[in-house]
Amino acid sequence: MPVWQVIYEELRDQGLEIIAVAFDTAGRAAVEPKIRATDIAERPAMLAGLMGWDDTLWARQAPPTYPCLIDETHLVAELYGMTNVPQAVWIDEQGRIVRPPESAGTIDMVRHLNRETLELPDAAIAEGAEARNAYIAALRDWVRHGVDSRYALPAAEVKRRLRGPGEAEVRAATHVKLGRHFYANGALVQAKRHFDEAVTLCPDSWNYRRQSMMLDPENVGQLNAGPDFWAAVDALGDEPYYPPADLAPVR
Amino acid sequence: MTTILYDDRVSAVDARADGAHLWLEPDALERATGWKLEPQGLCRGDACVQARAEWRDDAGRVDLAAFAAHLGQPMIADDDAVAFGASVNALREDLLSTIAPDFTLPDLDGNLHSLSDYRGKKVFLYSWGSY
Numbered sequence: 001m002p003v004w005q006v007i008y009e010e011l012r013d014q015g016l017e018i019i020a021v022a023f024d025t026a027g028r029a030a031v032e033p034k035i036r037a038t039d040i041a042e043r044p045a046m047l048a049g050l051m052g053w054d055d056t057l058w059a060r061q062a063p064p065t066y067p068c069l070i071d072e073t074h075l076v077a078e079l080y081g082m083t084n085v086p087q088a089v090w091i092d093e094q095g096r097i098v099r100p101p102e103s104a105g106t107i108d109m110v111r112h113l114n115r116e117t118l119e120l121p122d123a124a125i126a127e128g129a130e131a132r133n134a135y136i137a138a139l140r141d142w143v144r145h146g147v148d149s150r151y152a153l154p155a156a157e158v159k160r161r162l163r164g165p166g167e168a169e170v171r172a173a174t175h176v177k178l179g180r181h182f183y184a185n186g187a188l189v190q191a192k193r194h195f196d197e198a199v200t201l202c203p204d205s206w207n208y209r210r211q212s213m214m215l216d217p218e219n220v221g222q223l224n225a226g227p228d229f230w231a232a233v234d235a236l237g238d239e240p241y242y243p244p245a246d247l248a249p250v251r
Numbered sequence: 252m253t254t255i256l257y258d259d260r261v262s263a264v265d266a267r268a269d270g271a272h273l274w275l276e277p278d279a280l281e282r283a284t285g286w287k288l289e290p291q292g293l294c295r296g297d298a299c300v301q302a303r304a305e306w307r308d309d310a311g312r313v314d315l316a317a318f319a320a321h322l323g324q325p326m327i328a329d330d331d332a333v334a335f336g337a338s339v340n341a342l343r344e345d346l347l348s349t350i351a352p353d354f355t356l357p358d359l360d361g362n363l364h365s366l367s368d369y370r371g372k373k374v375f376l377y378s379w380g381s382y
Contacts, residue, residue, distance in 0.1 A: 001377075015373055016373050017373065019375070020377045020378075021356065021377070021379075022378075022379055022380060023378060023380045024380055030381040035359065068358055068359060069356040069357065070357055075354055075356070076354055079345070080346065080376075085380045086377060090374070091376060093372060093373060095366075096349055096351065097349050143373055159347055164343040164346055165339055165346070170325055170336045170339045171325050171327070171336060174327050174336030175327060175334075182332070190329065207380065210382045211380065214381075214382040219382075221381045222382070223381070223382065
């Protein structure tokens with residue numbers, strides 16, 4: 001988030017707007033500390049490696065001046081079929097999707113993380129930074145060349161990559177709406193039950209799963225590195241936690 | 252009172268649950284869902300749906316459960332709250348048109364922003380979570 005501010009400052013005069021949406025049922029309490037300057041200075045360097053930011057970008061991070069929206073019911077995840085964070089969608093001047101939801105430059109770094117020391121091997125850090133920089137370069141290319149950018153996908157390809165929702169997705173989203181209602185009214189047990197129903201209906205949704213694990217007020221705003229999170233990651237087997245964005249040109 | 256969650260509306264209304272039915276007075280229905288009972292049917296914006304006889308009771312109330320089912324919207328009830336979801340077909344059509352679905356959400360200061368406010372610019376829509 002605060003590193004995207006660097007990209008924003010570079011590209012906004014060329015017509016790029018960034019809109020950040022936080023899928024956070026606890027709302028402002030969960031997200032505000034992560035956006036405020038005082039907390040940015042205290043962000044652990046480990047995060048830079050994990051997210052693939054190189055030292056230059058990390059050093060320049062600043063509180064976002066682009067809109068940072070709060071989505072307590074995970075509405076945008078439902079509308080776009082987003083299953084994990086961070087994912088991004090590229091939308092052109094006419095409001096058309098030119099890149100559907102995909103990992104926003106992150107690769108499967110959690111798999112390389114030492115779960116006790118929270119350290120990453122150097123090779124993994126280098127690989128992560130390379131993927132991140134390739135993604136940022138693609139974004140720059142699109143901002144510069146628009147529809148002629150090789151990274152702006154044709155409508156047919158966008159359609160092919162989009163995950164249209166099924167009955168399970170809309171039911172899960174309805175449970176999340178109820179879960180958020182009970183959360184807002186202090187009925188934590190009921191809230192959690194509905195998030196867990198959503199996870200059962202959509203086991204591929206890391207957003208629902210991660211939210212459900214961190215719903216307890218004492219966990220609000222914390223990054224989950226607990227045993228339940230790692231057990232869920234391990235249960236993926238060979239499946240990626242962050243499938244890398246497919247930046248290959250499409251003809 | 253029953254709390255109805257419909258689209259992004261949250262309303263407390265008088266509603267009578269009766270088996271699979273959920274009966275609301277027409278004005279409560281409009282407040283909770285935006286759907287208004289008109290001579291030509293249930294209308295909202297440009298859309299009108301012809302009201303079926305079985306959606307009305309003798310007291311003139313409307314069965315929101317039956318109407319939502321007709322629209323393909325899931326309904327989940329728990330305690331005194333009833334949530335309605337999106338119609339899967341409508342959501343699919345919206346997304347697969349490849350026009351980015353619009354939404355309106357608050358920022359940290361409570362100011363509302365809609366995606367459509369940013370037409371004419373390239374938008375990098377970035378999702379994240381504190382967890």
